[in-house]
Amino acid sequence: MAVLAGHNAHYSIRKAARLIGGGALRVERVPIDERFRVDARALASRLESLARERVEVLAVVTTAGTTATGSVDPMAEVAALQRERGFWWHVDAAYGGHFCASLFRADTSSPDERDLLGFPRARPSRDPAPDSSLPAHSLRALRAARHATSISIDPHKLGFVAKGCGALLLADPAWMSLLGEEAGYFRDEVPGVLPLGRQHSVASGLEGSRSGRAPISCYVTHRALPLHQGGLGALLERGVELAQRACRAMQALTVNGWRVRPLHEPDTNIVCAVVTRDGQRVEDCSRCAAAFVDALRAVGAPMCSLTVFRREEAPPLFDALLPALGVRVSSSSREVAALRFVFANPELSDAWPRDFTRVAAGALEEMTP
The missing domain is CATH 3.40.640.10 (Type I PLP-dependent aspartate aminotransferase-like (Major domain))
Incomplete structure (x- = not known):
């Protein structure tokens, strides 16, 4: 059974x-x-x-x-x-x-x-x-x-x-x-x-x-x-709209070769993304995601958390999505850490995507050697 x-x-x-x-x-x-x-x-x-x-x-x-x-x-x-x-x-x-x-x-x-x-x-x-x-x-x-x-x-x-x-x-x-x-x-x-x-x-x-x-x-x-x-629908739809706007903001964010790129268009109010640049290995993506979250927290802007995707659970991510973003995926690549943004708080400002772009650009600057 x-x-x-x-x-x-x-x-x-x-x-x-x-x-x-x-x-x-x-x-x-x-x-x-x-x-x-x-x-x-x-x-x-x-x-x-x-x-x-x-x-x-x-x-x-x-x-x-x-x-x-x-x-x-x-x-x-x-x-x-x-x-x-x-x-x-x-x-x-x-x-x-x-x-x-x-x-x-x-x-x-x-x-x-x-x-x-x-x-x-x-x-x-x-x-x-x-x-x-x-x-x-x-x-x-x-x-x-x-x-x-x-x-x-x-x-x-x-x-x-x-x-x-x-x-x-x-x-x-x-x-x-x-x-x-x-x-x-x-x-x-x-x-x-x-x-x-x-x-x-x-x-x-x-x-x-x-x-x-x-x-x-x-x-x-x-x-x-x-x-x-x-009623409730109005509050939740606002989160959906913010997720969609944040997704578009991430697609345009590039600083010194660093990029924050969404892995998917949001079905609801959650967006996952990777921090990457051309030629970077999967393992480097995970380290950069953790460093990016730490950089946001250091300036008092805990805008996202981390989630881990495993290859056996999400083959399309490793076989197609990551390579399309310029990430080098090897046969030994088993998992990748990604940024996870949840837009569930109805008090979030409409300026969130703009504020994120500003704060994220500063975090990417800090990550540049």
Whole structure:
């Protein structure tokens, strides 16, 4: 039995497979493309080969907003495969799920309707939003995610909710019973005395008793920042726009032969880049990335962090992207450190790309012998 997940999948997928299968459940890693997304053709090919081998596929996992690059897997193509083959399709939307707020406009049909806390009931409209800063690929993929069997999402990330709040969404609510157990002291009803038919909420899920603080904070936050383009969507789209502008600024940044070059156009609000110059080895790129981050921190401008890409996980990076940037890649090159920029803070100034260009130019000057 196997679970299929991309090389870009979060490590928690492998951990969950070990917990579920105790070693008997293997995770098949699906290749990714040059945009750090699951290769849909490779996924289809692997499903076909597993069918010939009579290996049961427990689930296929795709990601809406990968941790390293913010990439969004090709959900529409996976949805088509799921209709054809009938596997359990899970979408890991822990990071990028809240970008779905960009898909809808506000429902203004009942402007005076209020909830129990007095917030306007500004629900997302069924009408799609007319436009969005998100790339067409991301919009298409997020719309297709509704066909998934299950979706996980973390409001404590781009939902701006305190850490500790997560959600599992199931296409069929009946499947929730698979996660629950009954106990007499968890019942809200007594036959012949109290109403029947209501299951206590703590009986559902892997955890038992737990605090209500996380769901309440999520509820209040999403009432204040509704899940549509007029609420949370506006904040997240601003990060997408900044990521796109930063990407363009990096493409034009050259100082004394040094370059900061993005590895991909952003699918969401994350951009990864390398620091390089012509003829530089992969190993030099990693050292230069670390030196660049240190130089930014030294002047009080911690604008980015580091992430490491391994060759076995991202072959297109080593086979095509790095050589195209003038980096020398050898057969012994195993990994490269890159800069990682995350535009999740809604308080970031519109001048960020300009400020980055100025500060980064100074850092590159410092790196020049």
